[in-house]
Amino acid sequence: MTMVQSQKERYIPLFLLAPAILLMLLIVAYPVVQSIRLSFFDISLLMPARAKFVGFRNYVEMLHSETFYRALLNSIVWIIGCVSTQFVVGMLGALLLKCKFKGNGIIRGLTLIPWATSSVLVALMWTWMLDGNYGVINDLLKRVGIIDSYIPWLAQPNTALGGVMIANIWQGAPFFAVMLLAAMQNVSEELYEAAYIDGANSWKQFWYITIPSIMPTIIITTMLRLIWTANYMDLILVMTGGGPGYSSTTLPLLSYLTAYKRLRVGEASAIAVFQTVFLMVVLSFYLRLLQGQSKEE
């Protein structure tokens, strides 16, 4: 009787979780499986009925395409550049906001504005600020004598991706600031007092107390930002459309352009599947690295 009861109890959680699992299968697993399946087909968005199985041809063509490697390189620059700068700016912001000063509450609220602003609005705002003919950034730089003539930031291959990255950093840094600030506020003041009595200066307190204490938050927020930034293409699409040429085209944008401009769904799926696998490898490497480090500490 007890055994039967315990078996029943074992199945109850499964039974209760079944609707959630079913929902997850429907909205996550189905599109993933469908994407993988489509990546083996030659299929036009306008003529889905004329789809033809082509095996690994889409992958082979992708790996032979110069544009793909350009987009991969841009993706790496975009992810590492945006996330690391957002982290540094966010950390500085969190340390500033942790200080007690008048109006601190209001400043904390205002900090979240970029994060809460819609991506398209951010993109349009920065597009006009960086405009090569009458952008305010060019105007300011010219007035203070840093540049002689206006620079078309988004129209030059060596500055286009950087221009979009600045917009992304501006938008994403508050997320880090708020998350890290929340974690810092949970670190016991006694630890800092003890360290102070032992003669630790501010840097040592930060390095040996703050960082290890907030490490779990750093890991999870950085991981989330890595995933979001890797898949994020709204800003690039609106600000440069991946141009000029392919100079700011990243992998998700290349996949989008292949699917919705060229209407080649199979090739677009192959790029998307590659990006997913690539991201999984990077993330597992990152998690092992950081978890190993925190264990050592």
Next chain:
Amino acid sequence: MKRTKVFLSLFLMLFLVALPSLGQADTTLKYWLWLDDPTDTTVSELVDKFNSLHPEIRVVIENVPLKDYHDQLAIALSAGVGPDAARFKDWWLGEFREADLLEPLSSYIGEWPAKDDVIPNLWNMGKIPGEEEIYMMPHQFITFYLYYRKDWFTEAGLNSPATFEEFLTAAKTFTDPGNNRYGFGLRGGDGGQDQWLAFMVAGGARVVDEEGNIVINSPKAVDVNQWYIDLYSKYKVVPPSAPTDAYAQVTGAFQAGITAMMAHHVGSSVLMVEKLGDKVGVCPIPAADPKNPATMITMSGNVVFSPSQAKEEAFKFISWLTEPEQMDKWSRSRNGQLPVLNSVARMDHYINNEFFRVSMEGADYAIGWPPLPGVGYVSSHVWQVNMQRALLGEITSQEMLDEIARALKER
């Protein structure tokens, strides 16, 4: 008594539920369009009028921005939730015809009373080479011309440019990067392919020859394209932002007094006059050889999609839109382009308007994109990427045109 109350309550509920459908039309028609100025209410007024005149049909419009129009339409039709009829560009005819998504319209047009009023050669823009069938009902068309700052030209003692040489001389005259001033607003970004094609054909290049062979990468075309690229890379008479400048940037720079010339069409003339008054002048696109002028023409017509269950009603609506009164109202609006009806085009309003006059003159020698299946992809992506790469010196003029030729052939 209680039973009667229950019965009456149920009857009342049933009546209330059925009430909204009593006044409803038999057929609901989904119509998609894009509007250059979405704040203009002319189309909504026209649709309301049609709905009141035809109580059996209810037209529901959906406005999709032109930038995403082709993609959204392809997705909607592929998912089986597309519109019954839509505003359409000649760019996409080949691609959608190949996918069997367009309803042949010749038999409907045969019975349409206003058919003889349409400017005859415009019917050809709704056809596929080698087919007699008409797939697109002409509605509005544009030809490209050149806006120029009349006041600057007068001050500099120059006439409006008629040749490539005069155009380049004028562009050089007005270029002064230190004062953020340039000769011409080159559109290397989104939608710039029409402006480019206007200069290409005016320079003597062609997309296809008389037999329908793709010749956009011929030596002649490579030369003209190189001249166009040189405006940015060699002569530097266009703003440095030209590779990514789209309509908003090019128009904004011209209106702000940053550029002296820009190529566009009658669709922006109302806005230009509002902003610049009599400082803005208009002239045909300069030609390499003035004896052989050419410009770019593009038609926005209306199509009926073959999966539609209401094809007759859809044709009734699109043909009604093309009739003189509606055509005149649309053409005079902020979204107005050139009317396709002779009776409307001959009205004083159009004949006395300089912008309409230059546009209509251009129609005599204008050349459009050929209705090949690859034109949709070229106009939505390939041209822009390769134009930008050529402007930035990443590829040559020949390589750019080879890419376009390849995409035009892609099925």
